[in-house]
Amino acid sequence: xxxxxxxxxxxxxxxxxxxxxxxxxxxxxxxxxxxxxxxxxxxxxxxxxxxxxxxxxxxxxxxxxxxxxxxxxxxxxxxxxxxxxxxxxxxxxxxxxxxxxxxxxxxxxxx
Amino acid sequence: xxxxxxxxxxxxxxxxxxxxxxxxxxxxxxxxxxxxxxxxxxxxxxxxxxxxxxxxxxxxxxxxxxxxxxxxxxxxxxxxxxxxxxxxxxxxxxxxxxxxxxxxxxxxxxxxxxx
Numbered sequence: 001x002x003x004x005x006x007x008x009x010x011x012x013x014x015x016x017x018x019x020x021x022x023x024x025x026x027x028x029x030x031x032x033x034x035x036x037x038x039x040x041x042x043x044x045x046x047x048x049x050x051x052x053x054x055x056x057x058x059x060x061x062x063x064x065x066x067x068x069x070x071x072x073x074x075x076x077x078x079x080x081x082x083x084x085x086x087x088x089x090x091x092x093x094x095x096x097x098x099x100x101x102x103x104x105x106x107x108x109x110x111x
Numbered sequence: 112x113x114x115x116x117x118x119x120x121x122x123x124x125x126x127x128x129x130x131x132x133x134x135x136x137x138x139x140x141x142x143x144x145x146x147x148x149x150x151x152x153x154x155x156x157x158x159x160x161x162x163x164x165x166x167x168x169x170x171x172x173x174x175x176x177x178x179x180x181x182x183x184x185x186x187x188x189x190x191x192x193x194x195x196x197x198x199x200x201x202x203x204x205x206x207x208x209x210x211x212x213x214x215x216x217x218x219x220x221x222x223x224x225x226x
Binding site: 087 | 146151153155156159161169201205207213214215216217218219
């Protein structure tokens, strides 16, 4: 079956670093994506990993270990505007371009 | 500007009254998909389309229909809406070309309430 797990909620302080974990078990794998979603808005693309290792984009980094079915999103120098839900999604090779989404992690950044 | 456009953004309707939520993208994407998002359940796929005239069921297709007559449009049809279809709906599209990352581009969402 398809299963993606993330913590439901996290809280961190402005200026700090936070790591959001994602574990997955899917029938196929063709990339792992992270999206940011502010309340009431559409998800927006943050990062993509298809090979093992770390991908860095400014304050955001994402890591993937395919053998462990594990990824994390690292947010540095947290800002208030980073308060949002973060969605982990796996693209399933067995179904072409299909994505399986995790439940999302709601991050609250406190002053 | 590259975008996915959904309409209506907000709709309150009554049980059994047919409705259509339109979705259009201007990025020439092959792949389009509909999701519903409910508290605690995350994004669940309703239907998807790999290209014109090619559609298939996602995880929660019951009570919905779609069509893909043109590449840019992918309407979601609720023939006889019921209260359990009250939700936030997102249309999304992406490229399937090998050289592209293939991330999903989402519309702004359509909040539907069925009384």
